Amino acid sequence: MRLKLTHSDAQAERAVVDRIEIQEYLKVYERSDNVDVARFGRQMDGAIEKAKKLGVLLKLSGADDRYEVSASLRLLFPVEEIEALGAAYRSHAPADPAGEQGAS
Numbered sequence: 001m002r003l004k005l006t007h008s009d010a011q012a013e014r015a016v017v018d019r020i021e022i023q024e025y026l027k028v029y030e031r032s033d034n035v036d037v038a039r040f041g042r043q044m045d046g047a048i049e050k051a052k053k054l055g056v057l058l059k060l061s062g063a064d065d066r067y068e069v070s071a072s073l074r075l076l077f078p079v080e081e082i083e084a085l086g087a088a089y090r091s092h093a094p095a096d097p098a099g100e101q102g103a104s
Helices: 002-010 019-027 037-053 079-092 097-103
Strands: 016-018 057-059 066-069
Touching: 002 066, 002 079, 016 019, 019 037, 019 066, 037 057
Parallel strands: none
Antiparallel strands: 016 066, 057 066
16 A cells, blocks of 8 residues: 555555455465465455554545545655565565576
8 A cells, every 4th residue: 555655646646545456455465375265354354444543544435445545654654664574575485486497
């Protein structure tokens, strides 16, 4: 969502997301061997509710399941921290066998 906010700022637009888009963002955190899809769905719903309570997602009036990403997210997660998190995730990601073959 932080990237969505940054992109929207660059376009001078409001950062608007819907529930399905948020769930797509969160699916990258689902384990590949997850057998309890319903539980993960509840966890995603909980994460959305928490973001709403924290004021990170602001419900748009007259729109079901559409939210504006609050500009306060910039303060909570500065660009430097996002880049550091991305680097940490990439360093812990399993090696890509196809990428390794091309490197030799």
